[in-house]
Amino acid sequence: MSVAASDFPQDHSVDPYSIPIEKLDVSDAGLFERQEHWAYFERLRKEDPVHFIEDSEFGPYWSITKFNDIVFVDTHHKEFSSEPTIVIGDSEEFQPPMFIAMDQPKHDVQRKAVTPAVSPMQLQEVEPLIRQRVGNLLDSLPEGESFNWVDKVSIELTTQMLATLFDFPFEDRRLLTYWSDVSTNGDTVGGELSAEERQKELQHCLEYFGRLWQERANQEPKNDLISLMAHHPAMQKMEPMEFLGNLILLIVGGNDTTRNSMSGSVYALNKYPEQYDKLRADPSLIPNMVSETIRWQTPLAHMRRNALEDVELGGKTIKKGDKVVMWYISGNRDDEVIERPNEYLVDRANARHHVSFGFGIHRCMGNRLGEMQLKILWEEIMKRFKQVEVVGEPTRVRSNFVMGYSDLPVVLHRH
Amino acid sequence: MRRHALPKVTYIEHNGTVHEVEVADGYSVMEGAINNAIPGIDGDCGGSCACATCHVYVDPAWLAKTGERSEMEESMLDFAAEVEENSRLGCQIKMSAELDGLIVRMPEAQH
Numbered sequence: 001m002s003v004a005a006s007d008f009p010q011d012h013s014v015d016p017y018s019i020p021i022e023k024l025d026v027s028d029a030g031l032f033e034r035q036e037h038w039a040y041f042e043r044l045r046k047e048d049p050v051h052f053i054e055d056s057e058f059g060p061y062w063s064i065t066k067f068n069d070i071v072f073v074d075t076h077h078k079e080f081s082s083e084p085t086i087v088i089g090d091s092e093e094f095q096p097p098m099f100i101a102m103d104q105p106k107h108d109v110q111r112k113a114v115t116p117a118v119s120p121m122q123l124q125e126v127e128p129l130i131r132q133r134v135g136n137l138l139d140s141l142p143e144g145e146s147f148n149w150v151d152k153v154s155i156e157l158t159t160q161m162l163a164t165l166f167d168f169p170f171e172d173r174r175l176l177t178y179w180s181d182v183s184t185n186g187d188t189v190g191g192e193l194s195a196e197e198r199q200k201e202l203q204h205c206l207e208y209f210g211r212l213w214q215e216r217a218n219q220e221p222k223n224d225l226i227s228l229m230a231h232h233p234a235m236q237k238m239e240p241m242e243f244l245g246n247l248i249l250l251i252v253g254g255n256d257t258t259r260n261s262m263s264g265s266v267y268a269l270n271k272y273p274e275q276y277d278k279l280r281a282d283p284s285l286i287p288n289m290v291s292e293t294i295r296w297q298t299p300l301a302h303m304r305r306n307a308l309e310d311v312e313l314g315g316k317t318i319k320k321g322d323k324v325v326m327w328y329i330s331g332n333r334d335d336e337v338i339e340r341p342n343e344y345l346v347d348r349a350n351a352r353h354h355v356s357f358g359f360g361i362h363r364c365m366g367n368r369l370g371e372m373q374l375k376i377l378w379e380e381i382m383k384r385f386k387q388v389e390v391v392g393e394p395t396r397v398r399s400n401f402v403m404g405y406s407d408l409p410v411v412l413h414r415h
Numbered sequence: 416m417r418r419h420a421l422p423k424v425t426y427i428e429h430n431g432t433v434h435e436v437e438v439a440d441g442y443s444v445m446e447g448a449i450n451n452a453i454p455g456i457d458g459d460c461g462g463s464c465a466c467a468t469c470h471v472y473v474d475p476a477w478l479a480k481t482g483e484r485s486e487m488e489e490s491m492l493d494f495a496a497e498v499e500e501n502s503r504l505g506c507q508i509k510m511s512a513e514l515d516g517l518i519v520r521m522p523e524a525q526h
Contacts, residue, residue, distance in 0.1 A: 075465045075487065108493055119496045120524030352459045352468075359465035361490050368526070 016040040021048050025056045026063055026327065026400075027088055029190025032301065033398040041065055041330035050314035052322075057190070058089045061304075061323040062316075065330040067337040067355060069314055073305060073326050075360040077103065080305035080324060082362060087401050088304050088325050089188030094195035096245030100253075100362060110246065111365060113232040117165055117225045118369045126164065130373060133160055134380045141412055146391050149408045153377075154262040161373060162254045167224035168212070179205045180255040183248045189401035205251075206244045213243070225250055256402050257299040258370045262377060263394070263405040264297035265289070268344045270390035275346045283382050289346040290374040295354035296344045301329040301403050303358055329403065331355040387413045422515035426471075428455045429523045438510045444519060445469035445505035455521035462506040467491040468525040469505035470498070474518035481508050481517070495526045 016024060016039050024040060031037040044051050044065045051063040064070050073080050085091070086101050099110035116122060137156060141147070155177055163173040182201045185191035193201075209226065216222070217230040229235045229246070238246070269276040269289075279285055305324045310317055318324060332354050333341040345351075357364035364370070381388060389411045397404035421437035424447050428434070438447030448456040448469070457468035464487050473481050478501055484492065488507050492498050505519065 071460065071463050071465060075463060104490070108490070111494065115494060115496075120526070121496070123524075352457055353461055357459075357466075359460050359463065361494070363466055363494075365494070368524070 016043050021051075023053070024048075024051065025053050027056045027058050027061070027190070027325075029398045029400045032400055032403065033396050035396070037301075037329070038333070041327060041333065045330060045334060050316045050318075052316065058188075059323065061088065061325050062318055063330075064313075064324060064326045065334075066314075067331040067334040070326045070328065070331040070355050071359050072313065073324060074303075074355075074358055074362070076311070077361050079307065079309055079311050081308050082107070082305060084306075085188070086303050086305075086362075087188050088302060088323070089186075089190075091186065091188050091195045094199045096241045096248065098242075098245035098249040100249050101245075104361065107361065109234045113235050114225055114228050114246075114250065115365060116223055117228055118366045120368065122223055123368055123372055127372065127376070129164070130161065131376050131380065133157070134376050138380055138384055143412050143414065146409045146411050149266055149388070149410045150259070150263050150394075150405050151407075154259040154405075157262065157373065157377065158255050158259040161258070161369075162251065165225050165250075165254060166212070167216075167222070167226065172208075175205075175208065176251055176255065179248070180251045183252050184256055184399065184402045189399045191399055202244060202248065205247060206240060209243070209247050210240070253364070254366055254369070256404060257364075257366075258373050260299045260402065260404045261290075261294055261297050261370065261374055263408050264299070264403075265293040265374060265378065266388050266410060267390060267394055267405070267408060268293060268296055269346075270388075272344045275344055276387070279346050279378075280382070280386075283379070285346050286375055286378045286382075287371070288348065288351050289378065290371050291351035291354065292344060292346055292348050293374065294356045294371070295332050295338075295351065297403060298329040298332050298354075298356050299403055300356070301399075301401055302327050303362070326358075328355045328358070384414060385412050386415050389413060420515075422510050422512055422517070424510065424514075425516075425518045426453050426455070427518065427520045428453075429521050440511055442510050443506045444471060444503075444508040444510070444517070447510065448505065455525075456505055457525045458506060460506075464488055464491060464504060464507055467495045467504060470495045470522050470525055471503055471505045471519040472499060472522070473501045473503050473508075474520070475501055477514070477517050480513055495522075496524065497522050 013036055026040045049066040054060050064073055081103050082101050083103055085095055099107050159173045159177045162176050163170050182198055185193050186198050212226050213230050216227040221227055221231040279289055302325050307318045307320055307322045309320050335341050357367045391411050392409040394405045395407035397406055421439050424438045426434045426448055434453045436451045445456055445458045449458050459468045460466035488504050492502055
C-alpha cells in the first residue's frame with residue numbers, strides 16, 4: 001500500500017456530520033482512543049448502516065454497523081471468510097495462521113481440540129482456585145492511596161488465569177501479558193509496532209512455548225491448552241508459525257478481553273453511581289451486571305471478513321473479494337435491538353443479547369470463563385469494599401480493535 | 416367457537432426439576448423457556464441458530480417429530496459440551512399441535 005499512515009490519523013476532533021458520508025472513515029485508532037467514535041457510528045447506523053469507503057489507512061472496506069446485519073454476516077461463514085485475518089489491516093510480512101482466521105473444515109477441528117480447556121465441567125473445577133486467588137489479591141491491595149487498577153488487578157488476575165489455562169510457569173506469567181500486548185499493538189489495528197518488531201518479540205514466545213510443548217508431549221495428556229494441542233492428532237503436526245498463531249489467539253483471547261471488561265466494570269459503576277448503589281443493594285444482580293458490562297465495554301470493537309461471493313445487504317451489493325468489517329462496538333448501541341443502548345443498566349432485561357462475543361461458528365470460545373472471572377471478582381469485591389472509587393480519568397489504548405485501558409486510578413474504601 | 420388448547424412442553428432441568436408449560440404455535444422451544452423464565456436455557460442470540468446456548472436433549476420418543484438438524488445447527492452443536500444423538504438447539508424446534516406433549520431435558524450448563 002502506498003498511502004502513508006500519517007495521512008490519516010488526526011489528532012484533533014472533527015464533527016462527523018461535517019464530513020461527506022462517502023468519506024466517513026471509522027478506522028482511525030485515534031477516534032477510539034479519544035472516544036470520538038460514538039458519533040461516527042451513530043451517524044452510520046442512521047444514514048448508511050452498510051457503508052463502503054474507498055480510501056483509508058487500511059484500504060477500501062465495508063462497515064457493518066447494525067446489530068442484525070452483524071448477526072447476518074457472522075452467521076454466513078460460507079459467504080464471508082475469516083481468512084487470512086480477522087482484523088481490519090493486512091500484514092503480508094507477518095500473519096501467522098490461527099484458527100479464528102480459518103474457515104471450515106480446518107477451523108472446526110482445531111477449535112474443537114482446545115475447547116475442553118474451557119468446558120463447563122472444567123470451569124467448575126477451576127472456580128474455587130480463581131476465587132481464592134481473587135480473594136488473596138484483593139486482600140493485598142493498598143488502602144487509602146491511589147493505584148492503577150489495570151495493572152494491579154485486571155492484568156494480574158487475567159494473567160494468573162491464563163497461566164493456569166496453559167499450565168505456564170507461574171513466576172514467568174507476566175511474559176504472557178507482554179506477548180499479548182505486543183500482538184495487539186500492531187500496525188494492522190492502528191497501533192505502534194511494525195510487523196518486523198512484533199515478529200522479533202514473538203519469536204521468544206514461540207521458543208518458550210516450544211519447550212513447554214516438548215515437555216507436555218512427553219507426559220500423559222492433561223486438560224491444559226498446550227497438552228490438548230500436543231496430544232491432538234490434527235494439531236501435533238502444526239508448523240511453528242501455525243503453533244505461534246494459535247498461541248497468540250489463545251493468549252489474546254484469554255487476556256485482553258477479560259482484562260478490559262474488569263477495568264470497564266469499575267469505570268462504568270463509577271460513571272453511573274446509581275447503578276453501583278443498585279448493585280450494592282442487590283448483589284444477585286452481579287451476573288446480569290457482568291453481561292451488561294461486556295456489552296457496554298465491547299472489549300473487541302470489530303471482526304473482519306472477506307466476501308467470497310457477491311452478497312446483497314441493506315440495499316447494497318458487497319462484491320466478491322471485498323473487505324467487510326463488523327463493528328461490534330456499534331451493534332451494541334443499536335436502538336432497534338437494544339433499548340436505551342447508551343445507558344449502563346445493571347438490571348437490564350435480556351442483557352445477554354449483545355454482540356460482544358460474536359455469533360456463529362467463530363463465537364468466543366472462552367465466553368463462560370470470562371463471565372465467571374468477572375462474576376467472582378465482583379462477588380469478592382462486594383464482600384470487602386464499600387467502593388472501588390475511580391479518582392481520575394482512564395488512559396486508553398490506541399487501537400481500533402482492542403477497547404482497552406492502560407491506566408485507571410482508584411482508591412479502595414473498606415466496609 | 417371452541418378454544419384450541421395450546422401445545423404443552425415439558426422442560427426438565429439438569430437437577431430434575433420439571434416445568435410443564437404451554438407454548439403457542441410457531442414459538443420455539445427456546446422462546447417457550449425464556450418466556451416462562453425456566454432456568455437452564457439462555458438463548459443469547461435471540462433465536463438465530465448462532466450461539467448454541469439453548470442446547471436441549473429431545474426425549475427419544477419425540478425425535479422423529481422434531482425433525483432433522485440443519486447444517487448450521489450441526490456446526491453450532493459441534494462446539495457445545497456433552498452433545499448426544501438427541502441434542503438439538505431449542506430455537507430450531509418450532510411448536511405445533513403435532514408436538515403437543517414434547518419433552519426436553521437441559522444439559523448441565525450451556526456453552
